[in-house]
Amino acid sequence: MEKEVVLGLLGLGNIGGGVWDLIREFGAETAKRTGVRLRVKKALVLDKRIHGGKEVPDEVLTTDRSDILEDPEIQIVCEFLGGEQPAASMMLRALENGKSVVTANKMALSLHFDELRAMAKKTGAGLYYEASVGGAIPIINAIQSPLISNRIEQMMGIVNGTTNYILTRMAAEGAAYETVLKDAQRLGLAEPDPTADVEGYDAAYKLSILGSIGFHSRVKVENVYREGITKVTPEDIAFGREMGYVLKLLAIGKDNGEAIEARVHPAFLPADHPLARVDGSLNAVFLFGHSFRDMMLEGRGAGDRPTASAIVGDIIQAAQNAEHPMPYLREDPLPVADDWYSRYFLRMKAKDEPGVLAEVTGKMAKNGISVSAMMQKDADAEGKATLIFITHSASEKAVRRAVKSLNPEICRVENVIRVEDAVEA
Amino acid sequence: MEKEVVLGLLGLGNIGGGVWDLIREFGAETAKRTGVRLRVKKALVLDKRIHGGKEVPDEVLTTDRSDILEDPEIQIVCEFLGGEQPAASMMLRALENGKSVVTANKMALSLHFDELRAMAKKTGAGLYYEASVGGAIPIINAIQSPLISNRIEQMMGIVNGTTNYILTRMAAEGAAYETVLKDAQRLGLAEPDPTADVEGYDAAYKLSILGSIGFHSRVKVENVYREGITKVTPEDIAFGREMGYVLKLLAIGKDNGEAIEARVHPAFLPADHPLARVDGSLNAVFLFGHSFRDMMLEGRGAGDRPTASAIVGDIIQAAQNAEHPMPYLREDPLPVADDWYSRYFLRMKAKDEPGVLAEVTGKMAKNGISVSAMMQKDADAEGKATLIFITHSASEKAVRRAVKSLNPEICRVENVIRVEDAVEA
Numbered sequence: 068m069e070k071e072v073v074l075g076l077l078g079l080g081n082i083g084g085g086v087w088d089l090i091r092e093f094g095a096e097t098a099k100r101t102g103v104r105l106r107v108k109k110a111l112v113l114d115k116r117i118h119g120g121k122e123v124p125d126e127v128l129t130t131d132r133s134d135i136l137e138d139p140e141i142q143i144v145c146e147f148l149g150g151e152q153p154a155a156s157m158m159l160r161a162l163e164n165g166k167s168v169v170t171a172n173k174m175a176l177s178l179h180f181d182e183l184r185a186m187a188k189k190t191g192a193g194l195y196y197e198a199s200v201g202g203a204i205p206i207i208n209a210i211q212s213p214l215i216s217n218r219i220e221q222m223m224g225i226v227n228g229t230t231n232y233i234l235t236r237m238a239a240e241g242a243a244y245e246t247v248l249k250d251a252q253r254l255g256l257a258e259p260d261p262t263a264d265v266e267g268y269d270a271a272y273k274l275s276i277l278g279s280i281g282f283h284s285r286v287k288v289e290n291v292y293r294e295g296i297t298k299v300t301p302e303d304i305a306f307g308r309e310m311g312y313v314l315k316l317l318a319i320g321k322d323n324g325e326a327i328e329a330r331v332h333p334a335f336l337p338a339d340h341p342l343a344r345v346d347g348s349l350n351a352v353f354l355f356g357h358s359f360r361d362m363m364l365e366g367r368g369a370g371d372r373p374t375a376s377a378i379v380g381d382i383i384q385a386a387q388n389a390e391h392p393m394p395y396l397r398e399d400p401l402p403v404a405d406d407w408y409s410r411y412f413l414r415m416k417a418k419d420e421p422g423v424l425a426e427v428t429g430k431m432a433k434n435g436i437s438v439s440a441m442m443q444k445d446a447d448a449e450g451k452a453t454l455i456f457i458t459h460s461a462s463e464k465a466v467r468r469a470v471k472s473l474n475p476e477i478c479r480v481e482n483v484i485r486v487e488d489a490v491e492a
Numbered sequence: 493m494e495k496e497v498v499l500g501l502l503g504l505g506n507i508g509g510g511v512w513d514l515i516r517e518f519g520a521e522t523a524k525r526t527g528v529r530l531r532v533k534k535a536l537v538l539d540k541r542i543h544g545g546k547e548v549p550d551e552v553l554t555t556d557r558s559d560i561l562e563d564p565e566i567q568i569v570c571e572f573l574g575g576e577q578p579a580a581s582m583m584l585r586a587l588e589n590g591k592s593v594v595t596a597n598k599m600a601l602s603l604h605f606d607e608l609r610a611m612a613k614k615t616g617a618g619l620y621y622e623a624s625v626g627g628a629i630p631i632i633n634a635i636q637s638p639l640i641s642n643r644i645e646q647m648m649g650i651v652n653g654t655t656n657y658i659l660t661r662m663a664a665e666g667a668a669y670e671t672v673l674k675d676a677q678r679l680g681l682a683e684p685d686p687t688a689d690v691e692g693y694d695a696a697y698k699l700s701i702l703g704s705i706g707f708h709s710r711v712k713v714e715n716v717y718r719e720g721i722t723k724v725t726p727e728d729i730a731f732g733r734e735m736g737y738v739l740k741l742l743a744i745g746k747d748n749g750e751a752i753e754a755r756v757h758p759a760f761l762p763a764d765h766p767l768a769r770v771d772g773s774l775n776a777v778f779l780f781g782h783s784f785r786d787m788m789l790e791g792r793g794a795g796d797r798p799t800a801s802a803i804v805g806d807i808i809q810a811a812q813n814a815e816h817p818m819p820y821l822r823e824d825p826l827p828v829a830d831d832w833y834s835r836y837f838l839r840m841k842a843k844d845e846p847g848v849l850a851e852v853t854g855k856m857a858k859n860g861i862s863v864s865a866m867m868q869k870d871a872d873a874e875g876k877a878t879l880i881f882i883t884h885s886a887s888e889k890a891v892r893r894a895v896k897s898l899n900p901e902i903c904r905v906e907n908v909i910r911v912e913d914a915v916e917a
Contacts, residue, residue, distance in 0.1 A: 089641060089783055097641045100708065100820040197638055203784035205630070205638035213622055213630035213805035216514060216522045283525065341790065344769065358514055359628035359791060359801040365766060366787035376784040380638035389814035395525040 069104045072386040075135030075166075076110040077157055078147035079123065082171055082198075083110065085371030086145060086378050087123060097379065103386040105379075109135045136160045143385050145378060146170040155179040158194075162186040167193035167385040169378055173200060173272040177288045180279060184393065193391030195381035200273040201226055201350045203373035204366040205380070210281050210354075211392060217356030219281045221490055222320040226273045228348035228368045229257045229264035230296050230316040234304075234333075235346040238314065241301045256348065266295035267316065267331040274318035274329055277352070281320065282327050284400035291403070292330035299333050303414060303482050306455050307335045310440060312412070312486065313343040319487065326404035335412055335486040355490045406464045410439065410486035413456040413470070417478040419446040427454065427478050434469040436461040454478070457486060494529045497811040500560030500591075501535040502582055503572035504548065507596055507623075508535065510796030511570060511803050512548060522804065528811040530804075534560045561585045568810050570803060571595040580604040583619075587611040592618035592810040596799055598625060598697040602713045605704060609818065618816030620806035625698040626651055626775045628798035629791040630805070635706050635779075636817060642781030644706045646915055647745040651698045653773035653793045654682045654689035655721050655741040659729075659758075660771040663739065666726045681773065691720035692741065692756040699743035699754055702777070706745065707752050709825035716828070717755035724758050728839060728907050731880050732760045735865060737837070737911065738768040744912065751829035760837055760911040780915045831889045835864065835911035838881040838895070842903040844871040852879065852903050859894040861886040879903070882911060 076083050090097075090105050098104040107127060115128045135141055136157060144161035146168060148154040155175040158168045163186055170176055176183065176196050187194040197207045201224070210219065225231050229251065236247045248265065251257035263269045271291040278286030296316050304314050312335035321328040336343045341363045345351040350368025355361050367373035385391070417423045428438060437459045444453040458466070470480045501508050515522075515530050523529040532552060540553045560566055561582060569586035571593060573579040580600040583593045588611055595601055601608065601621050612619040622632045626649070635644065650656050654676065661672045673690065676682035688694045696716040703711030721741050729739050737760035746753040761768045766788045770776040775793025780786050792798035810816070842848045853863065862884045869878040883891070895905045 093641055093643070093783070096643070099822075100640055203639075203787060205634045208633070208638045209630045212809060213633045213802060214628075215525055215808055216518055216804035217801055218518070218521070339769075341769075344764075344766075356801065358518070358797045358804075360795070360798055362628060362789075362791035364787075364789050367785045370785070372783045373785055376642055376781065377638060379641035379783075383640055384637060387815070387817075390812070392812075397524075 069098050069102050071104045071106055072143060072382070073141050074105055074107045074382065075138065075141040075144050076107055076147065077132070077135060077144060077154070079110045079112050080147065081371050082374050082378070083145070083147040085375035086147070089372065089375040089379055097383065101383050101387065103383050105382060108141055109138065111135055132157060136164060141166060143167045143169060143382055145382065146172055148172065149174070151175050151178055155183070158183055159186055162190055162192045162194065165190045165192050167195065167391065169195045169381040169385060171196070171198035171374055171378060173269070173276060177272040177275040180276070181285070187391065188393060191391070193385045193388060194393070195385050196276065197381045198374045198377035200276055201352055201364070202366065202368040202370065203376045204350060204352065204364050204368065205377070206277070206352045206364055207280065209364065210277070211394060214354070214356055214359055217358045218322065219354060219356045220322055221355040222277055222281055222352060223342060223487065224273070224277065224318040224350070224352040225315055225342055225345050226318050226350055226352065226368060227264055227270045227316060228350060229261065231346070231350070232256050232348045233265070234296060234299070234314055234316060237299070237301055238304050238308070241305065243301060244297060244299060265297055267293045270316060270318045270331040274320055274331055277318070278320040278327060278329050279396070280394040282322050282401065283395055283397045284327055285396060286320070286327055286329045286403055290329060292332065294332035296333055298482060300482065303484060306414065306442065307412060307484070310442070310457060311338050312336060313338050314484070315342060317342070317487065321407070322401065323404065325401065327401050328404045328407045330407070333484055335484055337489055340489050361490060406462055408460045408462055410460055410488065411458045411466050412484040412486050413458070413480060414482045415454040415478050415480050416451040417454050419450050419452045423477055424454070427473065430472050431456070431458070431469050434465040434472070436465055436469055494523050494527050496529045496531055497568060497807070498566050499530055499532045499807065500563065500566040500569045501532055501572065502557070502560065502569060502579070504535045504537050505572065506796050507799050507803070508570070508572040510800035511572070514797065514800040514804055522808065526808050526812065528808050530807060533566055534563065536560055557582060561589060566591060568592045568594060568807055570807065571597055573597065574599070576600050576603055580608070583608055584611055587615055587617045587619065590615045590617050592620065592816065594620045594803055594806040594810060596621070596623035596803060598694070598701060602697040602700040605701070606710070612816065613818055616816070618810045618813060619818070620810050621701065622806045623799045623802035625701055626777055626789070627791065627793040627795065628801045629775060629777065629789045629793065630802070631702070631777045631789050632705065634789065635702070636819060639779070639781055639784055642783045643747065644779060644781045645747055646780040647702055647706055647777060648767060648912065649698070649702065649743040649775070649777040650740055650767055650770050651743050651775055651777065651793060652689055652695045652741060653775060654686065656771070656775070657681050657773045658690070659721060659724070659739055659741060662724070662726055663729050663733070666730065668726060669722060669724060690722055692718045695741060695743045695756040699745055699756055702743070703745040703752060703754050704821070705819040707747050707826065708820055708822045709752055710821060711745070711752055711754045711828055715754060717757065719757035721758050723907060725907065728909060731839065731867065732837060732909070735867070735882060736763050737761060738763050739909070740767060742767070742912065746832070747826065748829070750826065752826050753829045753832045755832070758909055760909055762914055765914050786915060831887055833885045833887055835885055835913065836883045836891050837909040837911050838883070838905060839907045840879040840903050840905050841876040842879050844875050844877045848902055852898065855897050856881070856883070856894050859890040859897070861890055861894055
């Protein structure tokens with residue numbers, strides 16, 4: 068016995084169009100499988116004449132949001148507008164009117180998580196956002212349902228396809244960041260203004276969502292340490308490789324028992340780490356839970372069809388669930404850490420003179436940092452040698468202090484990259 | 493507001509004990525997160541004096557199955573007995589009495605899938621089996637819920653840890669199958685009678701379950717083509733590696749539009765395939781769906797705690813769901829294919845004489861098989877040369893015909909191993 072569920076779409080661009088297509092082509096089969104027949108009643112567009120070339124009947128299109136938000140027949144509102152506003156207000160209004168919301172919008176969700184969650188709780192409406200992190204990868208669902216009886220100790224994600232594409236090509240070709248970025252822009256794989264991706268904002272929003280649901284403590288995006296890939300050079304990647312590491316932009320969350328570490332930055336991974344060979348525009352999330360141990364979920368993090376797969380999955384759940392699941396947040400939330408332990412890769416340019424190495428290692432020792440591996444490269448034309456250090460586990464603050472204490476005339480730190488080890492399974 | 497849910501455990505060995513421990517240690521936290529507090533009322537054991545050293549109160553233990561199956565207070569029955577019977581009858585009885593069933597038993601589930609499903613439908617009880625395939629990996633959930641709006645075209649799994657461990661060590665050490673098997677038995681990683689694992693029965697049961705729910709057509713285990721790893725030699729692995737391939741025991745399901753391919757056999761994968769580096773006792777399932785495209789889920793396929801993670805996840809779902817999901821089977825099920833196309837690796841010993849190569853390639857051409865790569869190794873002491881062929885895509889039946897048509901006096905086929913290509917994403 069099928070039941071009809073009436074949808075309103077906010078936006079009919081790339082993702083909205085993908086959802087429209089998937090429902091049109093595969094809706095009948097989906098209805099057979101689930102008992103839920105989906106009908107799109109209205110789709111909000113800016114201009115009725117432009118709706119992505121999709122064959123959407125004219126009566127479905129509207130430029131008036133209230134045709135969706137205030138129509139009591141519409142049960143589920145799907146938001147594909149992107150950006151913080153008006154997306155967040157519109158989702159809030161839909162929830163207020165008792166409509167369940169399905170969204171792919173990590174920014175609006177991350178920034179308005181508490182409000183949206185509170186409103187959904189109040190009215191009993193559902194809030195679903197599988198597509199907001201990792202595209203088609205069912206990571207939100209996994210954390211909230213099959214893996215719920217676990218203390219998740221670590222999550223480590225490649226959750227931004229643009230930066231992963233850039234780093235993969237830099238590694239393969241030894242090419243400079245700017246060169247590959249331009250190419251990626253030309254191919255439509257990076258935005259004309261790439262800031263949100265390359266500076267790690269996109270990954271930080273996603274980590275804020277994953278961290279909040281996985282650690283049951285709010286991880287606000289402003290508390291996520293964030294560093295992008297713009298300072299990464301082909302030399303860093305090559306030196307790391309010599310030492311057995313692969314460079315990735317990671318979104319890292321750890322529950323250390325006292326605080327939540329939440330940080331987005333380039334990081335070296337051992338070449339045999341499962342995330343190390345996740346290349347190109349793929350996304351993947353590695354999880355470590357106290358009971359399931361190590362796990363990785365990998366797939367398409369973007370693209371209209373993969374994203375539509377996650378969204379329609381959410382719509383079906385919103386339609387089927389008698390009670391909508393709501394992430395549990397601890398009454399005694401853990402704070403987000405402002406310091407953490409990691410290993411570090413330090414690339415320096417130093418005067419090729421006696422005593423310099425002693426000076427550098429002395430400053431490190433003074434800050435409690437011990438060296439695990441070291442590599443020196445011949446001096447360049449200016450008489451500066453390249454020094455590479457990999458440290459043992461050290462505190463972030465101590466490393467920053469040590470770096471600051473070095474006299475740049477004698478030894479200039481060119482880059483500091485964190486090194487993440489594999490967890491013991 | 494928490495609700496109490498009363499459980500009966502059938503079995504308290506490795507897995508049952510793991511579930512007991514996880515509920516005891518993490519049940520209070522799980523209740524906070526989900527609103528479901530789990531209470532184990534009874535656990536069926538063979539002998540009350542032996543219950544795995546777990547600190548289970550005496551009044552929980554019973555040797556009488558009816559204390560669980562006939563107790564109206566028990567809402568969910570968890571089956572950890574393993575084997576076909578009496579597990580299947582006991583699950584059937586529980587369902588008949590309206591109790592939801594959670595099981596990790598791929599054998600009983602695969603063999604009695606239709607009966608169990610029909611009984612669950614009849615009484616409205618739930619049937620959950622996330623732990624039956626891939627241990628902690630939420631593959632059943634993913635296929636049935638977040639990925640439901642997809643035509644799954646391909647699934648390819650490393651779903652047996654014992655054989656993956658053996659093949660990984662054979663590859664790393666160049667060791668013979670028998671040597672590594674003995675070692676695995678000594679380490680408790682292979683059973684004293686290893687047949688179920690090494691001959692592919694375990695993987696075939698799992699493929700039967702995955703295939704039935706993923707392709708919505710019953711894939712009975714007796715229709716799964718099955719070939720184990722006992723014939724694999726270190727030479728096969730080494731020759732494959734020279735040609736860029738890694739050997740794995742794969743459970744392969746494909747929907748070719750007209751039939752379901754369902755087969756368990758050793759297969760060569762390109763070294764850059766995501767499954768190729770899933771080593772040791774890890775499990776992983778690669779999926780390709782028409783909308784989500786390529787995806788891989790990887791994790792612990794066995795062990796008491798990872799399995800318990802999946803089981804408790806299922807218990808919570810069984811407790812929360814107002815209506816229990818039931819896999820949809822097509823009214824026009826696709827048959828299981830008795831032929832399929834693949835590429836093939838053929839290792840032969842041939843007389844080192846003129847005309848032999850022409851004879852072999854002639855027989856292949858006659859059966860419509862064309863060669864993609866070929867390698868000849870110097871003749872051994874008996875004057876026999878090793879020939880390795882990798883074919884283009886060819887039908888299984890044609891390859892078998894070609895192999896049969898060769899005169900073993902002139903050219904003996906020592907092994908035939910299928911080669912699986914990556915799908916285009």
